[in-house]
Structure formats: C-alpha cells, structure tokens
Amino acid sequence: KAGVTQTPRYLIKTRGQQVTLSCSPISGHRSVSWYQQTPGQGLQFLFEYFSETQRNKGNFPGRFSGRQFSNSRSEMNVSTLELGDSALYLCASSLAGMAGETQYFGPGTRLLVL
Amino acid sequence: AQKITQTQPGMFVQEKEAVTLDCTYDTSDPSYGLFWYKQPSSGEMIFLIYQGSYDQQNATEGRYSLNFQKARKSANLVISASQLGDSAMYFCAMRILQGGSEKLVFGKGTKLTVNP
Numbered sequence: 001k002a003g004v005t006q007t008p009r010y011l012i013k014t015r016g017q018q019v020t021l022s023c024s025p026i027s028g029h030r031s032v033s034w035y036q037q038t039p040g041q042g043l044q045f046l047f048e049y050f051s052e053t054q055r056n057k058g059n060f061p062g063r064f065s066g067r068q069f070s071n072s073r074s075e076m077n078v079s080t081l082e083l084g085d086s087a088l089y090l091c092a093s094s095l096a097g098m099a100g101e102t103q104y105f106g107p108g109t110r111l112l113v114l
Numbered sequence: 115a116q117k118i119t120q121t122q123p124g125m126f127v128q129e130k131e132a133v134t135l136d137c138t139y140d141t142s143d144p145s146y147g148l149f150w151y152k153q154p155s156s157g158e159m160i161f162l163i164y165q166g167s168y169d170q171q172n173a174t175e176g177r178y179s180l181n182f183q184k185a186r187k188s189a190n191l192v193i194s195a196s197q198l199g200d201s202a203m204y205f206c207a208m209r210i211l212q213g214g215s216e217k218l219v220f221g222k223g224t225k226l227t228v229n230p
C-alpha cells in the first residue's frame with residue numbers, strides 16, 4: 001500500500017506571495033492533518049480534515065487555510081507569505097482520526113520564504 | 115495544559131548498545147495515547163510505537179519498547195541493540211481529543227547519534 005505523498009517536496013517563495021501544498025493520504029484513510037515544523041516552535045498542529053470538512057484547527061492566523069476533496073486528498077494554502085512561514089509542512093493521514101489510530105506522515109514539503 | 119516534555123536535546127550511544135530516550139507528559143484526561151516517531155534528516159516522520167493509557171502491558175515493536183509508568187506520567191522509549199541507521203531525531207507525542215477529533219501534541223525531540 002502506498003504511503004502518504006506530498007507535493008511539491010521543496011518550494012521557494014518570496015514574501016507576500018501565496019502557496020498551495022498538496023497531500024494524498026494512504027488509500028482508505030479519510031482523516032488528513034497538517035503540521036508545521038520549525039526549529040524554534042517545533043511541531044505544531046495546523047488543522048485536520050475529515051470527509052471534506054475541517055474538524056479541528058490549531059492556533060494559526062487565517063492566512064493558513066485548507067480543504068479536502070471527495071477522494072480525501074487535501075491541500076493547504078498560505079496567503080501573504082511571511083519570512084516566519086519558512087518551515088517543513090507535514091501532512092498525516094489516519095482512518096478516521098479517532099481514538100487508538102496511528103497517524104502516518106508524509107515526507108513533508110520544505111518551504112523557504114525569501 | 116496538555117504537554118509533552120523531552121529533556122534530552124541530544125543523546126549518544128555506541129552501536130549495539132541499548133539507549134533510553136525520556137518522555138514525560140501532562141494531561142488530566144483519563145484516556146490518552148502516546149506515540150514515538152523517528153525523523154531522519156530526510157524529514158519524514160516514521161511511526162515507531164504506540165501505548166494507550168489503559169494498556170496493561172508495555173508496548174514492544176521489534177527493537178523498540180516503551181517503558182510506560184503511568185503514575186509518574188512517563189513513557190520512555192528503549193531502543194535495544196542500536197544500529198547506525200537509528201541516528202535521527204526522536205519525537206514523543208500525545209494524542210488529545212479536541213473539537214470532536216484528535217490531534218497530536220509533540221515534544222521538542224531528542225537527537226540520537228549512534229557511534230560505530
């Protein structure tokens with residue numbers, strides 16, 4: 001079974017631009033979560049989608065948004081990029097995001113904002 | 115506040131020896147889950163082992179075992195017979211229920227270096 005895939009793997013943008021990252025979960029998994037990893041803040045939860053609905057959200061500004069499609073693939077968008085948005089963005093999938101399930105992570109997208 | 119603490123920023127171990135990576139957690143929920151993930155320099159988070167709060171026995175997965183001490187709120191990872199490929203960042207994470215679904219709260223991680 002294929003794992004979680006994320007595209008692109010690397011991205012360079014400039015301040016003020018916007019960016020869209022994509023995540024394809026493991027086949028059969030309907031919950032997709034997004035995390036931001038930076039050296040200073042560590043791993044922080046962004047949001048979680050299940051059945052095309054955002055079910056859970058972390059403490060990030062409204063510039064960070066996401067969506068999920070009917071095939072469970074998910075995208076996250078960051079508008080008006082800031083230097084501090086440079087990070088590794090990880091997506092994780094699980095069957096339904098419920099108790100006892102393991103979240104399996106993709107390889108991440110490394111975003112550099114100049 | 116629900117929180118994970120990893121007090122060892124870095125650890126060194128000789129190849130073939132065992133190593134313990136520390137993790138303590140703070141939660142008032144009676145039901146929770148604890149995970150360990152490995153992150154090599156490539157960036158991917160690799161699931162290693164899971165322990166549920168109601169599990170009676172310590173979890174084991176091959177060379178990985180979890181030393182779960184509920185009263186002390188600790189969930190240390192033990193890696194036996196270390197290999198060079200074990201060199202990586204290791205993250206302890208706690209599953210918490212929020213907004214009707216679950217999210218993971220991570221510790222700051224421990225960088226493990228296995229020396230030949």
